[in-house]
Amino acid sequence: MKAVIYKKYGAPDVLELKEIDKPTPKDNEVLIKIFAATVTSGDVRLRSSDFPPLFWLPARLIFGLFKPKKKILGHEFSGIIEGKGRNATKFKIGDEVFGTTTMQNSGSYAEFTCLPEQWKHGVIDLKPTNLNFKEAAALPIGSMTALFLLEKAKISEGKNVLIYGASGSVGSYAVQVAKYFGASVTGVCGTSNINMIKSLGAVKVIDYKKEDYTLFNGKFDIVFDAVGKTTKSKAKKVLKKDGVFISVKMLTKEKREHLLRLKELAEKEKLKPFIDSCYQLEDIVSAHEYVDQGHKRGNVVIEISQ
Template sequence: MKAVVYSKYGSPEVLELKELEKPIPRSNEILVKVHATSVTAGDVKLRASDFPAMVWLPARLIFGLFRPRKRILGHEWSGVIEQVGSKVLKFKVGDEVFGTTSMLKTGAYAEYMCIPERWNHGVVAKKPRNLSHKEAAVLPIGSMTALYLLEKANIKRNQKVLIYGASGSVGSYAVQIAIHFGAQVTGVCSTQNVEMVEQLGAEAVIDYKKQDYVNLSECFDIVFDTVGKTSKSDAKRVLNNGGKFVSTKMLTKESPELLLKIRQLGETGQLKPYIEKEYRLETLHEAHQYVDSGRKRGNVSVIIQD
């Protein structure tokens, strides 16, 4: 099978397309023919070993001190089950599934991969029926992060929610999920992304190049920093008494319950992935170069099977 691997940390050029043996599932695993994956912020950080100074050493001890332990990246994916292990109960051959590869020894930058039916750190579920594989593949990480943090903020109907970084992956999902909860959404983004955020459904959009949100006269019940570029002290200037600040810098988690909620939102049309660019497995390094540029809007999809 074809797979993109890396054996050292560095720029996108460390990613190499190679021929590897097709994996064989263990008794508790499913063999997935991967149709699509994505390039997330986590993928580029792991590739470059780009971690904050405070956590650099612990991160390298987890992911590989001198070279990466996980040679195949790709944190989220969608595909079709080709084989199931003898102890697998929830899935069968032919099921269309999507999920993550969090803390597994391999990732989704490959034509095939083996995934446990259940494990402590990641998730897998049947794919939303009305979404294509390329759409389903970019859902899990960003949408579960957005849902987890909005629920942590105890979001309620008719609340006013400000989403900082509304045009990114997490931000684009946060806008839609907050609307699903019945909130009034204000998005913050750059000039070129204002129209995109309006199309996602935000009632108001602040262009941060023209106006600093902290100077708004309006106050909010939740300020959600989806890009880790604002602070709680700044957010307090526009938060109501008892208002909540949440950020992607906070610890989040994946769970089957979150992924099932995301699947339902996708199937009912309340959550639609925004895909800005598509790449092939053969041009994956170009996708990483683009995400490294910091200009990404929404999600970047990688097509593996037509």
């Protein structure tokens, strides 16, 4: 099968398309034919070993001190069940599924992967019926991160929420999730993304190229840093006295219950993945180069199989 591997940390050109053996599912695993994957911030960070100084050594000890332990990147996917082990009973052959690999065995930059049906580090479920494979692949991680952090901040109806970096993957989902809960959303993004953020449900958009959000004439219950590029000290300038600051730099937990709730929202058309661009697996280097520029809107998808 075709797969993209990396044997060393570095720029996008460390990614190589290779022919490797097709995996065989263990007793508790399913074999998934992958139709689509994405380029997440986690993929970029693992490829480049771009970890914060405080966490650099612990991260390298986990993921590989001198070279990557796991050779295939890709944290989210969609596809179909093509095979399964004798103890795997949750899915049927031919089921359309989506979820996260969380680099459990290997990632989703491959034509096939094997994953346990249920395990504590990742989630798989039937694909939302109204999403195509590209949209389904782009749903899990950004939306689960947004939901987890907003619930941590006790999102509820009537609250005023500011989302910094609203045009990225997590930010674009955070706008929609906050709106679903009945919050009033203000997004912060660049000039070219203002209409996009309004279309997702923001009632006001601050253009960071023209205005410093910390000088905004208003106070918020929640400030959500969706890109890890602002600080709590800055956010305090626009937070209410009992307001909450949350950031993608916080630890999050992927839970099946979150994915099921987000799948339900997607099927009710309350949540829609925003896809910036699509690349073929053969063009994975170009996809990573584009994401490295830091200007992607929503999600970048990798098409693997038809």
